[in-house]
Amino acid sequence: MSIDQAGTEGYQGPILYYTDAVIEHFQHPRNVEPLPPDQVDGSALIGDPGCGDQMSLDICVREGRIAAISFKSFGCPGAISTSSMLTELALGKSVEDAEGISDDDVVVALGGIPENKKHCSLLGVQALQAAMADWRSRAVAKEPR
Numbered sequence: 657m658s659i660d661q662a663g664t665e666g667y668q669g670p671i672l673y674y675t676d677a678v679i680e681h682f683q684h685p686r687n688v689e690p691l692p693p694d695q696v697d698g699s700a701l702i703g704d705p706g707c708g709d710q711m712s713l714d715i716c717v718r719e720g721r722i723a724a725i726s727f728k729s730f731g732c733p734g735a736i737s738t739s740s741m742l743t744e745l746a747l748g749k750s751v752e753d754a755e756g757i758s759d760d761d762v763v764v765a766l767g768g769i770p771e772n773k774k775h776c777s778l779l780g781v782q783a784l785q786a787a788m789a790d791w792r793s794r795a796v797a798k799e800p801r
């Protein structure tokens with residue numbers, strides 16, 4: 657039950673209301689099965705020192721597309737649901753298109769997220785950007801000299 661449903665009389669804090677999509681992704685996060693190590697082409701481990709959350713994300717890139725993606729989050733429901741949606745948005749996209757995914761794209765895809773949880777959606781986007789940067793640096797390292 658959201659605070660809206662419970663009533664706000666006397667309540668001074670922020671209003672928390674999760675959409676059905678946020679709750680569903682939190683309860684059933686997508687793409688959490690770890691990738692086989694030999695399929696990991698790019699990885700990221702990032703954290704938000706402000707709230708202590710940490711997130712890892714791995715990608716498998718085949719023919720310029722995100723062929724598989726996996727994340728692990730030690731964060732709040734907002735972080736887990738937005739990261740789950742992020743992986744859904746990125747999966748199958750070209751690397752160039754995946755690089756264009758913004759935290760707003762994730763929030764819109766979930767039908768919104770409480771204002772005080774919007775920073776949570778940054779974690780997944782930042783992790784994806786870092787994993788793709790890692791993929792690019794590994795690809796450069798593999799190029800013949």
Ligand code: FES
Pocket residue numbers: 704707708709731732733734735773775776779
């Ligand atoms: S409260 Fe820190 S990521 Fe959600």
